[in-house]
Amino acid sequence: xxxxxxxxxxxxxxxxxxxxxxxxxxxxxxxxxxxxxxxxxxxxxxxxxxxxxxxxxxxxxxxxxxxxxxxxxxxxxxxxxxxxxxxxxxxxxxxxxxxxxxxxxxxxxxxxxxxxxxxxxxxxxxxxxxxxxxxxxxxxxxxxxxxxxxxxxxxxxxxxxxxxxxxxxxxxxxxxxxxxxxxxxxxxxxxxxxxxxxxxxxxxxxxxxxxxxxxxxxxxxxxxxxxxxxxxxxxxxxxxxxxxxxxxxxxxxxxxxxxxxxxxxxxxxxxxxxxxxxxxxxxxxxxxxxxxxxxxxxxxxxxxxxxxxxxxxxxxxxxxxxxxxxxxxxxxxxxxxxxxxxxxxxxxxxxxxxxxxxxxxxxxxxx
Numbered sequence: 001x002x003x004x005x006x007x008x009x010x011x012x013x014x015x016x017x018x019x020x021x022x023x024x025x026x027x028x029x030x031x032x033x034x035x036x037x038x039x040x041x042x043x044x045x046x047x048x049x050x051x052x053x054x055x056x057x058x059x060x061x062x063x064x065x066x067x068x069x070x071x072x073x074x075x076x077x078x079x080x081x082x083x084x085x086x087x088x089x090x091x092x093x094x095x096x097x098x099x100x101x102x103x104x105x106x107x108x109x110x111x112x113x114x115x116x117x118x119x120x121x122x123x124x125x126x127x128x129x130x131x132x133x134x135x136x137x138x139x140x141x142x143x144x145x146x147x148x149x150x151x152x153x154x155x156x157x158x159x160x161x162x163x164x165x166x167x168x169x170x171x172x173x174x175x176x177x178x179x180x181x182x183x184x185x186x187x188x189x190x191x192x193x194x195x196x197x198x199x200x201x202x203x204x205x206x207x208x209x210x211x212x213x214x215x216x217x218x219x220x221x222x223x224x225x226x227x228x229x230x231x232x233x234x235x236x237x238x239x240x241x242x243x244x245x246x247x248x249x250x251x252x253x254x255x256x257x258x259x260x261x262x263x264x265x266x267x268x269x270x271x272x273x274x275x276x277x278x279x280x281x282x283x284x285x286x287x288x289x290x291x292x293x294x295x296x297x298x299x300x301x302x303x304x305x306x307x308x309x310x311x312x313x314x315x316x317x318x319x320x321x322x323x324x325x326x327x328x329x330x331x332x333x334x335x336x337x338x339x340x341x342x343x344x345x346x347x348x349x350x351x352x353x354x355x356x357x358x359x360x361x362x363x364x365x366x367x
Contacts (some may be wrong), residue, residue: 005324053095063132065125074098079123086166089207090123093126093215097174100202100217101198102179105275107287112294115184121159121173130162152176157184174217175199184340187296192318193245194289197267200225206358218358219272226355228258230347238343239266241336245321274328276360277342285327302326 053072060067060078066079075094081087084262098119102112125131132151135142138155145153145160151168152161154176161176178199182190182345189195204221208214232238239247244266253260292298303311305326314322321332329335344363351361 003020008021008081013162053091060121062124063129065129071118074118075121076118076179077121077123080125081123082125082165086163086169087123088213089170089213090121092213093170093205094119094121096215096217097177097202098181101178103200104217104219105271105279105286106290107199107284110287110291112290113185115181117184119157119159119180119184121177123161123169124160127162130160133160139178154179154183157332158175170205172201174202174205178202182293186293188315189295189318190289190318191245191323192248193267193270194323195318196249196264197271200264200268201271209350220355220360221358222268223352224353225265225268226347226352228261228350229269230352232258232262232265233343237262238340239263241339242321242332244270245324246319248319263364266343269346270339272346272360273339273342276362278338282328289323289327298323305330 017141054075055071057071058069060069060080061079062080063081067078070077070079070091072091072095075091075098077090077094079087079090079121098115102114106112122130122133124133127150131146134145137158137160143336145155150162150164152159152174154160157172157180159176159180161169161173164172176199179195182195199220201219202217203225204218206216206218206221208216229238231255239262247263248262249260252263272335274286289298290300294302298315299311302314302323306314306322310322314320324335325332346361354361
């Protein structure tokens with residue numbers, strides 16, 4: 001199964017199972033994790049884990065497999081992975097990703113909140129270990145998650161992953177880590193089109209530096225999303241703004257064609273549009289919406305546009321144009337024309353080179 005097909009399935013599971021209460025709830029202190037047999041004395045990090053983000057490493061046993069608990073400033077990483085390139089990169093990756101989540105699109109000069117508790121991330125060496133873990137942590141909902149053939153998912157503020165190779169595992173972790181973060185910290189849920197759009201926005205990354213151990217997040221560096229956009233544009237199958245805001249990935253995946261992939265490609269482009277399109281007119285509102293979702297005040301803004309009696313239901317529904325109209329533009333026809341123009345400019349000849357390089361193609365196309 002192609003990488004972005006299973007990532008679509010992951011996000012469908014999130015859409016089905018994550019309720020507004022889950023997004024706004026403050027979970028209690030996390031347990032040490034299923035099957036934990038942790039050493040009371042933390043060992044100093046060594047070998048591939050010698051990284052400034054690692055605070056400590058402890059022994060851990062899961063399902064009869066030896067493992068480790070890697071503690072960083074904001075994460076507890078439970079892993080049965082041996083000391084590989086992937087396991088060595090994960091601590092730095094998740095800490096850098098968290099900083100990215102908090103600052104990439106927030107209002108300039110501000111940050112989204114830090115999680116109050118450490119985020120638990122599980123990286124299992126094999127799918128069988130992941131299956132046992134999934135059943136342990138998701139209970140009677142496990143059957144739905146076990147349909148995921150590769151990768152992992154976020155649930156209840158935890159990320160449950162297994163190794164599918166360094167690139168793909170970390171791309172999924174960048175996406176699902178965003179969901180993990182919002183599940184733990186946001187008091188109001190984002191609309192599904194923006195929650196998933198931001199997940200795709202967090203996928204692109206590259207390893208740099210003299211030893212190739214410094215991660216750089218590049219939201220434009222997402223060739224798979226771009227190629228899907230270019231394909232459906234050439235076939236005349238791009239979704240209009242209203243259809244995109246009304247759609248859910250679960251509905252689109254059920255039709256068994258590539259419409260779910262198109263949804264994810266287009267919410268990726270929609271997030272870029274809100275961040276830098278239309279002359280930057282929507283960028284401030286994007287930061288305001290993220291801050292309001294974190295603070296639990298989205299209903300206040302929606303109530304100003306649609307009345308207090310409807311506001312709660314609109315926010316809880318997580319689909320439709322209302323939140324977009326309240327924050328970005330009440331004139332959907334105008335916004336739709338702007339988004340269409342952005343899309344068609346994005347997929348013009350000459351734009352793929354900057355995408356591969358992780359750069360915005362918009363200036364290159366204009367030039």
